[in-house]
Amino acid sequence: MKITVQHERFPFARPFTISRGTRTHQDVVTVTLYEGNRCASAECTPYPRYGESVESVESVIRQIEQISARGHNLTLNRQQLQSLLPAGAARNALDCALWRLEWQSHFPSPAFEIAPAIATAMTVSIDTADVMASQAVELAENGATLLKIKLDAEAVIERVSAIRKAVPDIPLILDANEAWGDLPLSPLFDALAPLNIKMIEQPVPAEQASLLKGIPHPIPLCADESCHTSQDIAALTGCFEMVNIKLDKTGGLTEALKLEQTARAAGFDIMVGCMVGTSLAMEMALPLASRASIVDLDGPVLLGYDRPRGLRYQNGMILTGPMNTD
Known part of the structure; x- marks a missing residue:
């Protein structure tokens, strides 16, 4: 099996701000596997929060490429x-490319039931309260039915209240990206409760998640940075009610399916999210998204442009159609 790896850069449609900073572009790594007369590609997004860079991810994939090229009795599966x-x-890109090869070999279409249309959250980037409210209105006018609000530790109630006033009927999910570790959480949760908040994602740093066990929260909490694989589930009980499954965290669809099964068995609800990327990355999460309670796969919408033959987004929905397996 031949393996190639490529770094690609996609601009954001507008500067994108979360609690960790502002970005103007997204770097992704694309892997292509060649086996006989078949090939398949997949995409991953290296994430600095988890100690990853484009260079480190490419290096890992090239090591696998070299091992495969030299033989070493390695038949990659x-x-x-x-x-x-x-x-x-790195594992995500390779795992998803292997799935695509399997789909080419054994199925004219994926061996999963994928809904023809899947509702996805649309993201509001951090800015002033007025600008965030304007973003929310724009997304609502374009058909969004669920908004994901990025937040840091500043002006939380002011920003969320402004958005709620601007779009009174659309459910909101809030994503603090671990930024609320120093805030008084109990009064903050109580203040947010009347604002029709569907869920709050990762309010505190992953290493502080156990502190949530003693804090009443009228709004369900979702583990993102605290949950990577099925091995993390046991420690999350009593802290969160939901887990956010992302392929770049699990290391591909194979472990993501295992995480989903383990989480459901432990009583957790399921959210399917993504690092920002193109449709090549989003497609691989669709088997999970079709049965998740909350879907946040708007990555391509945040970019200035998507790949050719990408997914279609319309009125807050992902119109899936046939998946590309090449």
Whole structure:
């Protein structure tokens, strides 16, 4: 099997701000596998929060490429990959490319039931309260039915109240990206409760998640940075009610399916999210998204342009159609 790896950069449609800073472009790494007369590509997004960079991810993939090229009795498959590499972006790209090869070999279409249209949250980037409210109105006018509000530790109630006033009927999910660790959470949760908040994502740093056990929260909490693989589930009980499954965290669809099963068995609800990327990355999350309670796969919408033959987004929905397996 031949493996190639490529770094690509996509501009954001507008500067994108979360609690960790502002970005104007997104770097992704694309892997292509060649086996016989078939090839398949997949995309991952290296994430600095998890100690990843484009260079580190490319290096890991090239090591696998060299091992494969030299033989070493290595026939790359998804099961072997789980022990060969840790969960993360590099394994995600390889795992998803292997899935695509399997779909080409055995099925004219994926062996999953994928809904023809899937509602997805649309994201409001951090800015002043007025600007965020304007973003929310624009998204609502374009058909969004669920908004994801990025927040840091500043002016939380002011920003959310302004958005709620501007779009009184659309459910909101709030994403603090670990930024509320120093805030008094109990009064903050109580103040947010009347504002029709569907869920709050990762309010505190991952290493502080256990503190949530003693804090009443009228709004469900979702683990993002605290939940990467099925091994994390046991520690999340009593802290969160939902987990956010992202392929770049799980290291691909193979472990993501295992995480989903483990989380459901433990009583957690399921959200399917993404790092910002193109439709090539979003497509691989659709089997999970079709049965998730909350879907946040608007990555391509945040970019200035998507790949050719990308997913279609309309009125807050992902129109899936046939998946590309090449």
